[in-house]
Amino acid sequence: MTDPSAPPLTRIQQKNRDLILQGALDAFSANGLRGATIDQIARAAGLSKPNVLYYFDSKDDIHKTLLTTLLDMWLAPMQRINPQGDPLTEVLRYVQAKLRMSRDYPRESRLFAYEILQGAPHLTAILGGGLRDIVDRTVEVLERWMSEGRLARVEPRHLIFSIWSMTQHYADFEIQVRAVLGPGHDPFAEAGAFLEDLYRKLLTP
Amino acid sequence: MTDPSAPPLTRIQQKNRDLILQGALDAFSANGLRGATIDQIARAAGLSKPNVLYYFDSKDDIHKTLLTTLLDMWLAPMQRINPQGDPLTEVLRYVQAKLRMSRDYPRESRLFAYEILQGAPHLTAILGGGLRDIVDRTVEVLERWMSEGRLARVEPRHLIFSIWSMTQHYADFEIQVRAVLGPGHDPFAEAGAFLEDLYRKLLTP
DNA sequence: CGGATTATTGACCAAACGGTCAGGATCAGG
DNA sequence: CCTGATCCTGACCGTTTGGTCAATAATCCG
Numbered sequence: 001m002t003d004p005s006a007p008p009l010t011r012i013q014q015k016n017r018d019l020i021l022q023g024a025l026d027a028f029s030a031n032g033l034r035g036a037t038i039d040q041i042a043r044a045a046g047l048s049k050p051n052v053l054y055y056f057d058s059k060d061d062i063h064k065t066l067l068t069t070l071l072d073m074w075l076a077p078m079q080r081i082n083p084q085g086d087p088l089t090e091v092l093r094y095v096q097a098k099l100r101m102s103r104d105y106p107r108e109s110r111l112f113a114y115e116i117l118q119g120a121p122h123l124t125a126i127l128g129g130g131l132r133d134i135v136d137r138t139v140e141v142l143e144r145w146m147s148e149g150r151l152a153r154v155e156p157r158h159l160i161f162s163i164w165s166m167t168q169h170y171a172d173f174e175i176q177v178r179a180v181l182g183p184g185h186d187p188f189a190e191a192g193a194f195l196e197d198l199y200r201k202l203l204t205p
Numbered sequence: 206m207t208d209p210s211a212p213p214l215t216r217i218q219q220k221n222r223d224l225i226l227q228g229a230l231d232a233f234s235a236n237g238l239r240g241a242t243i244d245q246i247a248r249a250a251g252l253s254k255p256n257v258l259y260y261f262d263s264k265d266d267i268h269k270t271l272l273t274t275l276l277d278m279w280l281a282p283m284q285r286i287n288p289q290g291d292p293l294t295e296v297l298r299y300v301q302a303k304l305r306m307s308r309d310y311p312r313e314s315r316l317f318a319y320e321i322l323q324g325a326p327h328l329t330a331i332l333g334g335g336l337r338d339i340v341d342r343t344v345e346v347l348e349r350w351m352s353e354g355r356l357a358r359v360e361p362r363h364l365i366f367s368i369w370s371m372t373q374h375y376a377d378f379e380i381q382v383r384a385v386l387g388p389g390h391d392p393f394a395e396a397g398a399f400l401e402d403l404y405r406k407l408l409t410p
Numbered sequence: 411c412g413g414a415t416t417a418t419t420g421a422c423c424a425a426a427c428g429g430t431c432a433g434g435a436t437c438a439g440g
Numbered sequence: 441c442c443t444g445a446t447c448c449t450g451a452c453c454g455t456t457t458g459g460t461c462a463a464t465a466a467t468c469c470g
Contacts, residue, residue, distance in 0.1 A: 012437090012447070031323065035239035038428065051448055053429065110322055116378045117315055117322075118236070127384035135385050152406075157386060158399040165374035166367050173321045173370075179332035180340050181362060194363040201357075201406050217417070217467085243458065256418055258459065 017055050019045040021069065024062045029107035032114040033063055064122050067115060070108050071126065077101065078138055078160075087145040088203055095163055095195050102171035103188040109171035135160060152203050159202075166195060222260050224250040226274065229267045234312035237319040238268055269327045272320060275313050276331065282306065283343055283365075292350040293408055300368055300400050307376035308393040314376035340365060357410050364407075371400060 009017070023044030027036035038059050042049045056062045077097040081090050102109050120127055135157065142156040170177055170191050177187050214222070228249030232241035243264050247254045261267045282302040286295050307314050325332055340362065347361040375382055375396050382392050 010438095010446075016447090032237050032240065032319075035237065035323075037426080039426090048449055049428090050430080050450085054447070054449095057429095059428070113318075113322055113377075114237075116381050117318055118240075120380050120384075124380075124384070127381055131381075132385055132387070154402060155395055155399050158395055160385075161374060161382060161396075162371050162399070162403065165370045165378075169366060169370035172318075175325050175329075176321050176332055176336075177366060179325075179329070180337055180365075182337070190360055190363055191366075194360050194367070197359060198367065198403075198407055202403055215416075215468095221417090242456080244456095253419055254458090255420085255460080259417070259419095262459095264458070 013055065016045075016047065016051070019047065020052055020055055020062060021066055023047075024066050025070075025107050025111060028063060028066065028114065029110040033059075033118065060122075066111065067122050068126075070111065071123075074101070074108060074112065075131070075134055078134060081138060081141065083141045083144075087151040088200070091142075091151070091203060092196060092199055095167065095199055096192060098163055098167040099170065099188060099192055099195065102167050102169075106171035106174060109168050113168065113172045149205055152205050154202065163199075166191075218260065221250075221252065221256075224252065225257055225260055225267060226271055228252075229271050230275075230312050230316060233268060233271065233319065234315040238264075238323065265327075271316065272327050273331075275316065276328075276335075279306070279310075279313060279317065280336070280339055283339060286343060286346065288346045288349075292356040293405070296347075296356070296408060297401060297404055300372065300404055301397060303368055303372040304375065304393060304397055304400065307372050307374075311376035311379060314373050318373065318377045354410055357408050359407065368404075371396075 020041060023041045023046075024036070026044045027040045030036070031040075036059075038049050038052055041059075041062065042052045045052065052062075056065065077094055080097070081094050115121075115123055138160065139156040142151065142159065145151040146153050146156070170187055174187070178185075181187060181190075225246060228246045228251075229241070231249045232245045235241070236245075241264075243254050243257055246264075246267065247257045250257065257267075261270065282299055285302070286299050320326075320328055343365065344361040347356065347364065350356040351358050351361070375392055379392070383390075386392060386395075
């Protein structure tokens, strides 16, 4: 992804590009691509607007960089599923890892939610390419486990969708979740127990 | 919701307000509140921009009206759960009804998704009020069924979240779903079978 | 028909926004 | 300490956008 022929970043470049991406994460995850302004990003980063545009060509450039930078981290838990491990344990661990990501990185979750909602103008290539490959590899593992009778038979791809949707729901729709639950609840802890139960019942052969 | 002291709408008012709300649904569900422009709405409605603002005070007014108008329809399936019916049948019917709504009304689903993502600036009152009441009533029914041993014990509110998230996922993230599945799939039909299986296994006592 | 109400629009405005640029400040290396 | 490269900013520009308004057209109703 990073151009190897490009000159290495100076200390200041490193720091400021990082500040900008952090500010942009705040802005984009709160307001979406069109809703966030460069001024907002600059303020969040503690820089001036022209200075932000000194480090990035445009708002779109920041957005694209942010998405591609975070995508690997976002997809990592699925790649940590161990094909040699115990099927149920591996899936349950993936579910809990994904839920923890929603709890600890809600901004990232919302960033991707906005992007997909919008029709993924910056991610279409990846959706049909890299992402699909990663999913296909996981699906193969799941199907093997199912045909070995070590996991109940369900449509693997929709199993994955269910994990994505339920875990990310607690980040993307956190306001709704909290409004419905009322005070005195720990949404993520409760969700952890609920999902553990759900997937155990669904996937135990 | 509708002010009864207000004069009744003329035929033309009726028709044009409707056209505008239809156009606004297109625009808002595709681009979000800030992403959609009044011009866009006007074009989609086949009216001029000033004419749109003759019928509504502002873009926010259109958005607010649209949300409150559609909320009842969006929440209706949950209120159709029959406390006297067979527990599993009632829940499964609700799940399928919600999935059909995602298939048939994806724009509405995305409209609400954007609004909640954004922090629900126009719906906060309803989230903690009317919505919570409706959920509470359903939760009571579910809890009764569970204590009667006619439904497996799970946290009822998180059960509801799971239904919302999984069914709406197929509308809100349709692009991702289609990209991952590839061609030759009917996402909603497959999802229907998957969810039927999932909730049967989860909720059978 | 005729007058009053309602509907519609082109022209316009101010603010917000994405982005540019010339010039000055700062910093790294010799 | 000098010099060139990097870094930073105030002022500015063109466009888009939400919204207004005066004037015109269509409709309604007695």
